[in-house]
Structure formats: structure tokens, C-alpha cells
Amino acid sequence: xxxxxxxxxxxxxxxxxxxxxxxxxxxxxxxxxxxxxxxxxxxxxxxxxxxxxxxxxxxxxxxxxxxxxxxxxxxxxxxxxxxxxxxxxxxxxxxxxxxxxxxxxxxxxxxxxxxxxxxxxxxxxxxxxxxxxxxxxxxxxxxxxxxxxxxxxxxxxxxxxxxxxxxxxxxxxxxxxxxxxxxxxxxxxxxxxxxxxxxxxxxxxxxxxxxxxxxxxxxxxxxxxxxxxxxxxxxxxxxxxxxxxxxxxxxxxxxxxxxxxxxxxxxxxxxxxxxxxxxxxxxxxxxxxxxxxxxxxxxxxxxxxxxxxxxxxxxxxxxxxxxxxxxxxxxxxxxxxxxxxxxxxxxxxxxxxxxxxxxxxxxxxxxxxxxxxxxxxxxxxxxxxxxxxxxxxxxxxxxxxxxxxxxxxxxxxxxxxxxxxxxxxxxxxxxxxxxxxxxxxxxxxxxxxxxxxxxxxxxxxxxxxxxxxxxxxxxxxxxxxxxxxxxxxxxxxxxxxxxxxxxxxxxxxxxxxxxxxxxxxxxxxxxxxx
Amino acid sequence: xxxxxxxxxxxxxxxxxxxxxxxxxxxxxxxxxxxxxxxxxxxxxxxxxxxxxxxxxxxxxxxxxxxxxxxxxxxxxxxxxxxxxxxxxxxxxxxxxxxxxxxxxxxxxxxxxxxxxxxxxxxxxxxxxxxxxxxxxxxxxxxxxxxxxxxxxxxxxxxxxxxxxxxxxxxxxxxxxxxxxxxxxx
Numbered sequence: 269x270x271x272x273x274x275x276x277x278x279x280x281x282x283x284x285x286x287x288x289x290x291x292x293x294x295x296x297x298x299x300x301x302x303x304x305x306x307x308x309x310x311x312x313x314x315x316x317x318x319x320x321x322x323x324x325x326x327x328x329x330x331x332x333x334x335x336x337x338x339x340x341x342x343x344x345x346x347x348x349x350x351x352x353x354x355x356x357x358x359x360x361x362x363x364x365x366x367x368x369x370x371x372x373x374x375x376x377x378x379x380x381x382x383x384x385x386x387x388x389x390x391x392x393x394x395x396x397x398x399x400x401x402x403x404x405x406x407x408x409x410x411x412x413x414x415x416x417x418x419x420x421x422x423x424x425x426x427x428x429x430x431x432x433x434x435x436x437x438x439x440x441x442x443x444x445x446x447x448x449x450x451x452x453x454x455x456x457x458x459x460x461x462x463x464x465x466x467x468x469x470x471x472x473x474x475x476x477x478x479x480x481x482x483x484x485x486x487x488x489x490x491x492x493x494x495x496x497x498x499x500x501x502x503x504x505x506x507x508x509x510x511x512x513x514x515x516x517x518x519x520x521x522x523x524x525x526x527x528x529x530x531x532x533x534x535x536x537x538x539x540x541x542x543x544x545x546x547x548x549x550x551x552x553x554x555x556x557x558x559x560x561x562x563x564x565x566x567x568x569x570x571x572x573x574x575x576x577x578x579x580x581x582x583x584x585x586x587x588x589x590x591x592x593x594x595x596x597x598x599x600x601x602x603x604x605x606x607x608x609x610x611x612x613x614x615x616x617x618x619x620x621x622x623x624x625x626x627x628x629x630x631x632x633x634x635x636x637x638x639x640x641x642x643x644x645x646x647x648x649x650x651x652x653x654x655x656x657x658x659x660x661x662x663x664x665x666x667x668x669x670x671x672x673x674x675x676x677x678x679x680x681x682x683x684x685x686x687x688x689x690x691x692x693x694x695x696x697x698x699x700x701x702x703x704x705x706x707x708x709x710x711x712x713x714x715x716x717x718x719x720x721x722x723x724x725x726x727x728x729x730x731x732x733x734x735x736x737x738x739x740x741x742x743x744x745x746x747x748x749x750x751x752x753x754x755x756x757x758x759x760x761x762x763x764x765x766x767x768x769x770x771x772x773x774x775x776x777x778x779x780x781x782x783x784x785x786x787x788x789x790x791x792x793x794x795x796x797x798x
Numbered sequence: 799x800x801x802x803x804x805x806x807x808x809x810x811x812x813x814x815x816x817x818x819x820x821x822x823x824x825x826x827x828x829x830x831x832x833x834x835x836x837x838x839x840x841x842x843x844x845x846x847x848x849x850x851x852x853x854x855x856x857x858x859x860x861x862x863x864x865x866x867x868x869x870x871x872x873x874x875x876x877x878x879x880x881x882x883x884x885x886x887x888x889x890x891x892x893x894x895x896x897x898x899x900x901x902x903x904x905x906x907x908x909x910x911x912x913x914x915x916x917x918x919x920x921x922x923x924x925x926x927x928x929x930x931x932x933x934x935x936x937x938x939x940x941x942x943x944x945x946x947x948x949x950x951x952x953x954x955x956x957x958x959x960x961x962x963x964x965x966x967x968x969x970x971x972x973x974x975x976x977x978x979x980x981x982x983x984x
Binding site: 376377380424444447448449451452455456457482483484485486487489490491494505507508509513516519520523581582583 | 814883
């Protein structure tokens, strides 16, 4: 993506050029760029899949695809968006920005870093290959179980399930390697004088994310391995006939799956306060309170998993425990919201694209959080469970809270990474189109869910037709608006108004002391932080 | 030349690289630990379910008939449901859908299975009780689910279940459901 840009200002570097540069690189900026590019491509792939779903749901009845293909699109869409779009985007920013923010010359384990990235393309191929194989009559397509792999369906499924299991193994190894690297970098490579409590908030968000990843990804890897041996090697972990229990898979899966939600969000909660302080032109409010809240949320996220399957059958004391502990997470989260708002309070605010995305993010993510509280209520959940209400809720947290946050980060750091300013008008157009069409897509889904429309079903009753039509049209506007984003990024990489070193008037931190774009090797002499 | 290079003091970059690798390996131990934890959860989960009777797991062996007094003051309704899993090819259902019992009194209910395929099929029934808290109080004296069952093509078999509901069952449980899922074991 940025081969030409990075190369022309840095002609005397000692690294190979062309494809070998990217295959063999151990440079944190190169690897960060590859992560971000990969993430953008997979974002578009996963997005087109869901547009297929929305086209099918445009009107009742089956028009475009058979139910089996519909289920495959839904499951692979989720796996791609979570593992191949959101997580690599956050890791890409970590690679680019953590060394710059803490004044380190590179990541601590550069070769591991290269390996961590190059595991991603093969796993993306593993996820999508079954679609192509099915065209040639091999197998029956990708996994059709949804991204959660619940047995017994996943034990009965075709080769798509095996492909997805191996893809999850590779993706898991990749993110564990990335996490180990980030932990070691943050522990050992901080600039002299930078104590943990002086670390930028983005680094804090990632430190907690990385610990969550190395604690929970192996549990997912273990669970899908058990699934694999159940499918092919005669074990009965999840097979009731052999003494196993399918519900146990749900416990194992969500023991990983709930922290995963925070794994996707914590890096965003890290850089959002930095963007807020930049465009409010005053220091971030409650640094310590935010750090402690992030730690509290990370710790609590490991002990609340069973709220994802309240209806699977649990004794009442367990239901109550998981309900109250889930609701308790909203307390540290409320502290964060308060700090974000207080950072803006009476600030000298301006609304460039990163700030627009950030402010929009706070509102939309807030809706996602509040609807989550409703779902955490055991009594209410019996009605909402497995309905479109859940779909709308987690898109408010993961599309608004995750992807729109990442977009704020892209606009915020793109001038630093490329040395050029992006097109502000197009950026603002992208924001408004995204925010409006996003709401038009998912607000109807809240009502559909309340009215009882179940998720993951390709057909629906006639009374749901109007809301589904609105949702589908808005989803296509949302999807097409992202092309503006892609165009804006590509044209910024290729040229544009020169960015200053500080880029934004109120920007503070070590990354803004370097030139834009930063030299290929930065902070060879570590700066001292007072 | 090389010996000299080994003897010289390691530079600060080299020292840091060694420290980084050390910490990296420590992190690998955490990863290995959580992988081990995932597999340890399997027996832990079973132990937890057996102790507490969560998930409606009943004992898979016959209970002893102790000299319990029949509680004539209350009724408990026991409902029966049945299902067959793919690949079995049987019709399988209880002869009566529910029965009112006095806790402590031994009852017998019959289940009927018919092999509708043209080959010999073996299967095993897996029980589950709802609500989970009642599972430990359903005592089976004789059950077709304790062993595998095989049916010849077209054969019909009537299978008995002898059980009693323990008088210790919590007072608020007035109804319970015993479900059998028949799995093929080939």
C-alpha cells in the first residue's frame, strides 16, 4: 500500500526492496502497515458477505440463496470481522504506534512480529477457501454453524468446519505471538523515566488486551481442538451418547468469547481519550481513574461468560451471579464515559474527522452498552435471546464501538504514518454517511428483535417486511460509504498536502515529536521522559 | 577474531535483547498454562455437575432401594419425553406421558422402541432431568438406559424403567421432566 511513499524519503535504507521487503521485514512500521492493509481488505470481504445476507433479507421468502449458503455467509462474516478485520487493525496500530509512543526503537521481538503477521493470510484463505471448493464440487461450503461452532451442529457439519477450526488455530497463534510481543515491549522497552503510570493510555489499553489474549485464546484453541477430535478421532467431549456434554462447549467457548469482546474494545478505549484531549486542547481527565477502570474491566470480563447462554439451563443462583457480575462491569465503564465527557467539558473543541468519529463513537457505543445491560437481565433475556435485538446490540458495540473507533484512529494517525493530510471534506462525508446509515441499519433491528424475529434465519414473517427493507437499504448505503474511506486512504498514501510534525494543534506525546512520516528507524537513541 | 568477539562485554542492545527473550519465554508459560486449564475444565465440569446435579445429569447405575418411608402428604408429577438422534432409525416413545407419584413409592413405566430399518441397530439412551435440582432425587432401580440396546430389523421391544422419587426432594419441586435421547452406537 505505501511501498512508494515510505521508500522515497528513505532511499539509503539497508532493507531489501519489492516483495522481499514485505516478506522478510522485521520493522514495526512495515509490519503495522501490513496488518492495517490486511485488516482493510478483510473488512471489505466480510462486509460484502453481509451485504449478500441483507439482500436476501430485503423481502420475505427465499430469493437469492439457499438457507445453507445463508448460514455459511453469516458465520464466516463474523469470523472474518472479528479475527481478520478488527483484531489485526488493533494490532496494526499497536505495531505502528506503541514503539513511537513509548520512545522505543522497535518492538521487542521483531522476528516473532513478522511471523505473527504472516500467519494471517493463510488463515484468511482457510476461512474462505471452502466457498471456492464448493464451486468445484468439493465439500459443501464453509462452516454453517455461525461463528460460535456450537455442537452438535458443528460435529455434524461438513469440511467447512474443519477449515474454520484450523483457521482459528492459526489466528489464535498469531494473536498470542502479537500479544507476547506487546507485553515484552511495554515491560522492557519504555523510554527511561517513563513509569507505568506515565504510559500513554493506548499502551495501557493494549497491555490489558494482551494479557486477556494470552489467558483466553488458548482456551478457545483447546475447545476447537476437542471439537476436531470429536469429529474425526472418536472422542466424546461434547457428545452426550459417549458421556460428554454439548453445554460444556458453550462454557469453554464463552470463557474465551466474553473477554474477546473487551479484547476488541480495550485498544480503542486506549486511543479515544488521546484523540479527545487533542481536539479538546486540554489534558485528559482522570488518567489514573481510567487506568484502574481498564484493569477492572479486564479482570471482570473473565468471570461473567455464562450470560451468553442464560437460556441453556442453569440453576437460579448461577443465573443471579452471572447477571449481577455482568451488570457490575457497567460501573467501571461508567467511570470511563464520565472521564471521556469530562475531557471534552469546556475544552476548546474543534471537529475534524477523527473528533467527529470519536464523539459519534461515544454516543453510539453508549447505546450499545445500555442495550447490553438490558440483555444482562435474566428475566428480560428470555425474550431477547437469539433475536435481532442481540444482533443490533453487538453491532452497536462492535461496529460503532470497534470499527468506528478504529476509523477515528485511522484519520488521527494517517497523516503521521504517511506524511500527508487526508481529504477533510471526504472524511467528514464518510463520517456522516457512516453514522446515519449505521443507525438506519440497526435501529430497525432492535424493534425486529423485540417483535420476535430470530437471528440466523433466511426467511421471516410478513409483519417484519418494512423494517427489514429499511435495514437492507441502509446497509447498502453503509457498505458503499466505506469506498469513500478506501479512496481517501489510498489518495492520502499517494500524495496530498504535507503534514506537519505535530499534525494536530493540540496533539501531545512522543509520536508527534518525530517527523511525518517518521524515519524508517526511529528513536535509536531513546528520549528521556521527565 | 570470533573468540575475541565472545569475550567482549555485551552491548546494552544485546543485553536488552536477552532480557526480551527471557520475558517472552515466561509469557509462553502463561499460554501453556491456560491451554492446560482448558483441558482441565473437562473433568472439573463433570465433577461439578455430579456433585451439584446441575445440567440434569442422573446417575448411570442403579440406585439401592433403601427403606424409605413413602411420603403420603404430597404428589410429584413426573413427565416423560423421548427423542432419537440422527442415524438411529427407531421409533421410540414412552407408553404414558406423565405419572403422579408419592415420593418414596416405587413405580414402573414402559417405553417402546421399534426398529424401522432393515438392519440390526444398536443404541443407547441418555437421560436428562429438568429442573436440574431434581436430578439427584430421581432414583432409578432398573433402566434400559444402563446398557446398550440392540433391535433386529422390524423388532419392537418394550423396556421398563423402575424408579422412585426420593422423599428428600425439595418441597417446591412439584413437577419434573425425564427426557431420554436415544443415540446410535455403531
